[in-house]
Amino acid sequence: MIPDYLDLGCTEIVNSARAAVYAERYCLLTACGPCPGLPEAINDQPYVDPVTDPAPWYDPAVPESAMFLGVMGVDAVGFSTSTRSRTPVQLIGDGAALGIARRSHRELAYTVLLLVREECALPYAQEWLAAALQGAPCEGECLGDEIGVFSCCPEGDGLRELRHLYGVGLIDGPDVTAVRYMDEGVIAEVTFVLAAAPWIYREPLAGLGDWITLRDGALLTYDPDEVYADCVDPTPCLRDPLCPAPPLPVRAPVPVDPCYPTGAAEFRRSVVSLTPDDQPEWLEAVPVLELETGSTALRRLIVRFWANPLGSDCMDVADPCAACTDIQISYLPPGATLLVDGRTQRAEVTCAAGSQDSVTSAPTLYGPLGQSFEWPVFSCPTGLCIEILSTSATTSAEARARVLLVPRSDVG
Structure with missing residues (x-):
């Protein structure tokens, strides 16, 4: 998966294409924006600035939010590792019983950059990221959120590259690991870890889906x-009609x-x-x-x-x-x-x-x-x-x- 986009609980967390446009506009970065097809894939108009668009973090009640230029993805680890494992149990004699294969949860470690135009906007950027990573508010039992990511830089509507994971929640961070001060602004490196259910889902197949x-x-x-x-279980071929097997213990009834x-x-x-x-x-x-x-x-x-x-x-x-x-x-x-x-x-x-x-x-x-x-x-x-x-x-x-x-x- 590419680290350039992350949507958690219907909130855009990472969007390197958006951050690159804003950063270049204010001369904080001059590198080419990653994944030029990303805005079209998520149905966004060409980016202008955090206030005009408006950006997900922009809050008119917080003036510093206009100075926050976005979250740029650097690395995302944990998607390419299978969570399937089994623990063989050694037998008394030679060999081992393989045991039951199962899948554990998946851990996704992100490294991102927070881009701000002035130092006073950095605390707000950290506050917003910490709040957004808590996921969508829910009532009663919270079972985690859905995230949307892309397997590679999307083209067109992006459905072919879009992937979904479920049961996602923050388990570590966000932690600031480095801060770089520049004349044009501040860049802070931040890490965080999400836990998710093991499966990575594509979009539904096109052959079904009509109402x-x-x-x-x-x-x-x-x-x-x-x-x-007429639904009856087949009779085992080794059952002897003249010598039936002893009855099994009574099982609890099926609800x-x-x-x-x-x-x-x-x-x-x-x-x-x-x-x-x-x-x-x-x-x-x-x-x-x-x-x-x-x-x-x-x-x-x-x-x-x-x-x-x-x-x-x-x-x-x-x-x-x-x-x-x-x-x-x-x-x-x-x-x-x-x-x-x-x-x-x-x-x-x-x-x-x-x-x-x-x-x-x-x-x-x-x-x-x-x-x-x-x-x-x-x-x-x-x-x-x-x-x-x-x-x-x-x-x-x-x-x-x-x-x-x-x-x-x-x-x-």
Whole structure:
């Protein structure tokens, strides 16, 4: 990743292109600005000065903020190292048990330059950076922020080079390591370290992402109990019918959705597909589901995923026993927006609460048969069929949904 841009919690922290323009304007630096395509990629107009633009740190109530010329990236370490590791356990005899491979958190160490026109502006620059690195303000449990970075100098809209990391928070710094005083201003070198979840995400694949009006889906009669009745586990070939194995210890029961639907009902069925050619061959991917209920409450929502390596017509793929997984939600209120995000492994429902306010809640997700839900990861380019079902009587004319598929990697 290049060190020239960092957006944390929707706040621009590092922008070397902006800092270079301001610094050259006031003769603090005369070097060519890095990444000339950066302003276009982040949809910025040509930079003028901190007040005119205005810059993210500019505050009319703090005159020194106009003297702060920005943050220029020098180095960013931690993106190109895999966080995957395993600890072998030595056996009593020869060799070792490999153990379970897991990924730890990722640490991102940044070195940046704070550019100011006069010494009195340096304390404000340090204060602003320290505050901005705390991330976006949140209520209740804070689970970290999203950062946006670029893998190389962007061109055009920058989507090909843009990368995202989640669960990001400051763990060290910012610390001033050196200060250089010049006739034209002051340059301070600062370091800080961010912790993040291990995965580095690209933009969603282009093959999916269009909104689907759920009311336009095909009408069918659907009985979940009858559909799953034939889903049986295969009998192991070594099971002796004349000498059955002893029974296993009783396991704790799996929690089941208390409102899991029983009996037949009329459903609306919409299907979207992704071909194997649309998926990266060496990158795994996770889904993101977005849904808007419209004017009425939506009940018995089922979103089902199938692998489709042969490229069959997805309208003909309807065997729940062969599905990769389900996302099932028994109830969504009217006027609600649902987000089920495989990148952060969090789900939330946002509902209107009065004329201007809204409230966000975490829905309970269930899997097949209303049982435990597991976050799906698609590790091979098998193609996908995605089926969206909801009861016809509760599907409003405004209800719509879309499913995104987001590639990710362990290094970048």
